[in-house]
Amino acid sequence: MTPTRVHSGGKTASPSTARAINDxxxxxFLQREGPLTAGQLKTLTGLSRPTVADLVERLQDAHLITVVGEAGAERRGPNARLYGIVADRAHLAGVDVRTDSVSVCVADLLGRTLAEASLPIDAKTASAPGGPDAGLPAVEAAVELLTRTAAxxxxxxxxxxxxxxxxxxxPVTGTLGHTGWLPQWHTALVxxxxxxxxxxxxxxxxANLAAVAEQRLGAARDRDTFVLLWLGGGTGAAxxxxxxxxxxxxxxxxxxxxLPVPGTGKLPAWTGCEGGFHSLAGGPGLCALVRSHGLASEGVDIHAAEQALRSAVAAVQGSEGAAVEDAFLDAYADGVAIGAAAVSAVLDPGCVVIGGExxxxxxxELARRVQERVARMSPVRLEVRAGTMGGAAVLRGAVxxxxxxxxxxxxAPES
Known part of the structure; x- marks a missing residue:
């Protein structure tokens, strides 16, 4: 049987290379579309029937695919066999490390969740100053969490x-660089x-992992170029x-x-981003606006502030008497728009996704107000979208x- 030969750049691929490409x-297609028959694989790949038969046999022998059922009760036999990827060939895991918590997810080879768990971390213990043992209890707890979840x-x-x-x-060493605002146990955990x-x-x-999740599963599925603006307890962009x-x-x-911005009263330093965009639109800025508009008490934290934000959105969308909530949303959108406009002016991504919790x-509602403000500040066209995955995006992006x-x-083909 003559193997399929693939042409690339004017050259004919070797039989082994052609087989690898076809496999x-x-x-x-099996990953994206789910179980398929040999006939469906033939249609999708454009390969000949004999070539598809060869690759199906080859992939079965390699324990990469297996028969998972039949297509159509009226069409039984070899031509109706459904082939699917052997998802339990390997397990994989995602780990989301925050300053005060760790979340883990163990999944199969197709990314389907098998087990998931999270653990709060005592911030005082984890960030305690000292020698190499500083934060050791947090490291041990996080490793045990992943071990138990994998089991x-x-x-x-x-x-x-x-x-x-x-x-x-x-990007060279693949390690977390030294920073003055993160607990020591992060590096030790890796x-x-x-x-x-x-x-x-x-x-x-x-933030980079959140962008992966939003592009593959969330608000940026139709975008090859975009910027994710991560807003939550921390602030970042991808x-x-x-x-x-x-x-x-x-x-x-x-x-x-x-990013140095107007309205914070100071400049950020390498040891911390207080005075930068984080102070304006991140956790500190949101909490300050919630307090100043009387929507929460002095002791409001980021979680309570985000709940106040949800309530304000519901109020302005549900009635005409939400003047305070409307002013609060306008003020917060003003701050977020400064960062979005800066990103747009420098990169012209065409789309900014506001992600994070x-x-x-x-x-x-917030995305619409930010887009309106950026349009007034910049001639560069920018669409602002709300992220759909929130804080779960980091863990899903890791998976x-x-x-x-x-x-x-x-x-990968065997050599």
Whole structure:
């Protein structure tokens, strides 16, 4: 039987290369479309029937796909067999590391959740000053959480682990850079995970992972170029240009919390972003606006402030007597628009997604007001969208990153 030969750049691929390309093509359709018959694979890939028969047999022998059922009760037999990816070939995990909590999710090779758990971290214990043992209880608790969750998912070993954390990620070393505003246990946790799980560990900035999730599953599914503006307890941004996540020369692309802006009364410093955009639109700015408009008490935290934001949105959308809430939303949109306008003027992404817990709380109402203000400030056209995944985007982005790595490895042709 003559193998399919693929032409690329005027050259004819070797038989082994052609088989590898065909296998990856078929696996891609099986991943995106779900179980398929050989006839459906033939239609989708454009390959000949004999070539599809060969690749199906090859992928079954490699334990990458298996028969999962039949298509149509009236059409039984070999031609009706449904083939699907062997999802339990490997497990993978996502880890979302915050300053006061850790969340983990263990999934199968298709990214389907098998077990999920979270754990609050005592901020005082975790950030206690000292030597190498500073924050050790937090590190041990986080490692145990992932170990226990992986055991709940089954006996299949973890192939890849994606970890999202705030802070600067050095693109050369793949480690979290030293910062003065994050607890020491974050760096120690990454080291401990590498020691405990002899597997592929992928560390990424939390806003970047949120952008991955919003692009694959959320508000930016139709966008190859956009910026995610992460608003919550922390503030950040992720830059996606022509489908590629851009991290910058030192990993600092998107650290918009440090952007000097008017209205804060001071300038940020490398040890902290107080006085930057974070103070205007992040947790401190939102809490201050909630208090100043009388929507919460002096002791309001970010969670209560986000609830006040949700309530304000509901009030202005549900009645005509919500003057205070309307003024509060206008004031917050003013601050967020400064960052969005700066991003638009420098990058011209065409779209900004307001993500994070705060973006989810403000929803379409906040996005609409921000877009109106940016339009008055800049001639560059910008669509502002509300993120749909909130704080869950980081964990989901970590799972997707681990899934991509596992599939790239397991789906790679044998040499």
């Amino acid at each position: 990856r093509l078929a696996l891609g 709940q998912a089954g006996a299949v070993p973890l192939h890849s682990v994606g970890v999202g954390a705030p802070g600067l990620l050095d 080291t401990a995970l590498r020691e405990r799980f002899p597997t592929q560990l992928l560390l990424e900035n939390e 830059v996606v240009l022509d489908g590629v996540l851009r991290r910058g020369a030192s990993g600092g692309a998107g650290e918009i919390g440090f 705060t973006g989810l709380a403000g929803g379409d 997707l990153t681990a899934m991509d790595a596992a599939q790239d490895d397991l789906f």
